[in-house]
Amino acid sequence: MTSTLVETEDRREYRATRRRGLAVDLSMTLATILAALVIGFLVILATGKDPVRAYEALLTGPLERSFRVGRWLEDATTLTLLGLSVAIPFRARQISLGAESQLYAGALAAAAVAIFLPLPPVLAVVVPLVAAATAGAGMGFVPGSMKARLGANEIVATLMLNAVVVRVYDYLVNGPLKQPGSSAVHSERIRPDSALTPLTDWFGIPLGRANIGLGLMLLTAVALWLLITRTPLGYRIRMTGSNADFAEYGGIRVPRAIEWSFVIGGAVAGLAGAHLVQGVYGRLEPGLAGSLAFEGIVVALLARNNPLVVVVAGLFYSYLRAGGDIMEQQTDVGTEIVVVIQAVIVLLVTAQALPDLLKRRIARKQVAQKQVGAR
Amino acid sequence: MSSVLDVVLSSAFLAAVLRVATPYLLAAFGGLVAERAGISNIALEGQMLAAACTGALVAGYSHSVALGALGGIAVATLLGLLLAALRLELGADAIIAGIGLNLLASGATAYAVFTLLDDKGGTSGLKSGTLPSVPLPGIDGIPVLGDVLSDQNMVTWLAFLTAPFVAWLFYRTRFGFHLRAVGEMPEAAASVGIPVRRVQYAGLALSGALAGLAGVFLSMGYVSFFVRDMTAGRGFIALAAVFLGGLRPWGVFLAALGFGAAEALAVQLGTLDVPPQLVSTIPYAMTLVALALYAWRRGRRGTGEPAPASL
Numbered sequence: 093m094t095s096t097l098v099e100t101e102d103r104r105e106y107r108a109t110r111r112r113g114l115a116v117d118l119s120m121t122l123a124t125i126l127a128a129l130v131i132g133f134l135v136i137l138a139t140g141k142d143p144v145r146a147y148e149a150l151l152t153g154p155l156e157r158s159f160r161v162g163r164w165l166e167d168a169t170t171l172t173l174l175g176l177s178v179a180i181p182f183r184a185r186q187i188s189l190g191a192e193s194q195l196y197a198g199a200l201a202a203a204a205v206a207i208f209l210p211l212p213p214v215l216a217v218v219v220p221l222v223a224a225a226t227a228g229a230g231m232g233f234v235p236g237s238m239k240a241r242l243g244a245n246e247i248v249a250t251l252m253l254n255a256v257v258v259r260v261y262d263y264l265v266n267g268p269l270k271q272p273g274s275s276a277v278h279s280e281r282i283r284p285d286s287a288l289t290p291l292t293d294w295f296g297i298p299l300g301r302a303n304i305g306l307g308l309m310l311l312t313a314v315a316l317w318l319l320i321t322r323t324p325l326g327y328r329i330r331m332t333g334s335n336a337d338f339a340e341y342g343g344i345r346v347p348r349a350i351e352w353s354f355v356i357g358g359a360v361a362g363l364a365g366a367h368l369v370q371g372v373y374g375r376l377e378p379g380l381a382g383s384l385a386f387e388g389i390v391v392a393l394l395a396r397n398n399p400l401v402v403v404v405a406g407l408f409y410s411y412l413r414a415g416g417d418i419m420e421q422q423t424d425v426g427t428e429i430v431v432v433i434q435a436v437i438v439l440l441v442t443a444q445a446l447p448d449l450l451k452r453r454i455a456r457k458q459v460a461q462k463q464v465g466a467r
Numbered sequence: 468m469s470s471v472l473d474v475v476l477s478s479a480f481l482a483a484v485l486r487v488a489t490p491y492l493l494a495a496f497g498g499l500v501a502e503r504a505g506i507s508n509i510a511l512e513g514q515m516l517a518a519a520c521t522g523a524l525v526a527g528y529s530h531s532v533a534l535g536a537l538g539g540i541a542v543a544t545l546l547g548l549l550l551a552a553l554r555l556e557l558g559a560d561a562i563i564a565g566i567g568l569n570l571l572a573s574g575a576t577a578y579a580v581f582t583l584l585d586d587k588g589g590t591s592g593l594k595s596g597t598l599p600s601v602p603l604p605g606i607d608g609i610p611v612l613g614d615v616l617s618d619q620n621m622v623t624w625l626a627f628l629t630a631p632f633v634a635w636l637f638y639r640t641r642f643g644f645h646l647r648a649v650g651e652m653p654e655a656a657a658s659v660g661i662p663v664r665r666v667q668y669a670g671l672a673l674s675g676a677l678a679g680l681a682g683v684f685l686s687m688g689y690v691s692f693f694v695r696d697m698t699a700g701r702g703f704i705a706l707a708a709v710f711l712g713g714l715r716p717w718g719v720f721l722a723a724l725g726f727g728a729a730e731a732l733a734v735q736l737g738t739l740d741v742p743p744q745l746v747s748t749i750p751y752a753m754t755l756v757a758l759a760l761y762a763w764r765r766g767r768r769g770t771g772e773p774a775p776a777s778l
Contacts, residue, residue: 187563242762243762244758256752256755260744389566390566390570426582428581431573431578443559
């Protein structure tokens with residue numbers, strides 16, 4: 093009887109601690125964003141521009157017209173998928189920089205199917221998506237197994253693979269896959285059946301190129317969250333990330349967990365490539381993703397690799413990107429300031445000592461209070 | 468095939484290799500020094516970019532090429548110190564902090580150029596000049612050798628002198644011993660009285676300075692202006708050369724030279740009927756294979772050699 097009482101007491105205590113931890117995490121994230129925005133404000137001020145007007149455009153611009161909202165949601169879909177794709181290996185404490193190669197492989201696979209393979213209606217959308225996820229997973233498997241089985245540095249491996257795949261992509265778009273008879277460099281358009289339905293068709297307001305990929309992205313985030321928090325594989329990945337030696341001791345096959353984290357992340361980045369082909373551009377374009385692959389890393393970091401929070405971070409960050417473009421059109425402040433803000437966010441997030449210091453102080457205060465209460 | 472051979476054996480090609488390899492060599496030695504000091508410097512790319520931009524801007528406004536070069540190197544050195552501070556004082560992960568610094572350099576350089584010159588592309592509107600080339604009086608008369616070696620930019624000469632310099636630094640100086648000791652086992656180094664932090668700060672500053680010289684060469688050697696994101700991944704390739712070279716000065720030298728040669732070859736073959744993109748994948752694919760082999764061999768040997776910081 094007394095033991096159950098102690099247990100419920102313990103559980104309540106544990107839940108309270110967890111809630112406090114989440115509150116601290118969330119407030120740290122918000123504080124980080126706020127601090128970065130303040131620094132951006134000061135930089136604009138220091139360069140002799142009007143920061144108030146610039147920030148007005150940056151922060152309210154994306155919501156002013158419906159097609160701007162569409163532009164934001166379209167960008168958020170790709171960026172969040174990329175954030176999710178690196179969040180999974182990050183959970184296993186693997187620094188994968190391979191989202192770029194995975195995205196381009198996914199785009200190629202999706203385009204190859206969607207251009208050349210006639211399929212019945214629903215399959216015409218699904219098969220290219222599956223092909224893209226498979227291709228991305230394959231590109232994740234290479235550096236993943238090199239790291240897991242051979243111990244090769246995953247950073248160098250993923251960077252080299254990026255360099256190879258991006259060049260092969262470039263070759264294919266400029267050569268074999270180039271639309272014949274076109275002076276501009278791009279592939280043929282995908283079959284209309286394979287396109288991801290634009291949100292405009294659903295809501296009846298012009299939302300630009302935003303498409304049902306947004307829903308796919310949300311589903312992926314929930315699925316990954318369930319995977320990480322509710323499945324044995326997710327547990328193995330988390331354990332590997334928090335302490336590989338201990339996980340090994342506890343009977344977890346660490347190399348397997350590492351490999352899987354790369355493969356799953358790769359599949360998700362492949363989906364991001366499919367979204368660009370089937371939803372945004374409708375064909376292969378040179379330099380399809382720009383610098384998005386690296387920006388996915390920022391999103392994952394900001395969200396502390398929690399898939400559900402990645403969605404929030406992705407929406408927030410693409411909002412800044414969309415706002416930055418509007419700011420540049422309406423004021424004389426360049427959109428690059430957004431990259432500076434982003435960099436400040438990364439640097440603040442990595443400065444582990446700052447939040448830890450804060451957490452420790454809070455914890456100490458609580459212990460002190462409890463001791464007073466017990467007396 | 469004979470035409471490929473003609474290209475490869477021409478003195479113009481060999482001269483191009485030296486030129487193209489210059490930024491790789493400097494940045495790779497920057498990466499090597501940091502890696503040996505126990506802090507991976509993935510910010511090489513950003514340091515190069517910041518130096519290239521600062522160099523062109525300072526030289527353009529001050530009308531002094533030397534001042535520009537010094538300014539560029541100084542900024543990159545500061546970024547090296549900043550990375551060390553983030554790692555050592557704030558406990559940041561060096562890789563993630565490096566990614567942050569790369570982003571910072573990319574955004575800040577583009578923002579600065581746009582703000583100062585109202586130009587999105589770069590500083591081509593600004594007359595900033597290039598660092599001088601060095602004619603070699605004795606050698607420039609000799610047929611092939613003269614064409615290859617003479618009139619190379621002074622930074623190219625510095626880049627090739629960096630290999631023996633770093634080898635000497637590592638294995639012949641007190642600082643080099645300390646650096647390697649700190650990188651391999653900081654606790655042990657501290658226990659014998661080596662000032663660990665100071666050595667790491669110095670190593671990262673030197674690392675940044677070398678990357679800075681590489682960056683300065685891009686905007687004041689290759690060409691006489693800064694273009695947005697002109698480093699184009701060279702910092703990452705240099706990092707690969709560090710590992711491919713097995714973290715040893717002469718190995719890194721050969722790896723960086725190899726990357727330079729492959730890039731020069733890709734450019735030359737573009738004029739023939741070979742897809743340049745495919746040729747240019749070769750060094751990266753080779754690096755992947757070499758990385759796998761290196762790791763496999765090390766794994767088979769067991770714990771022969773202490774693993775470097777990030778391996």
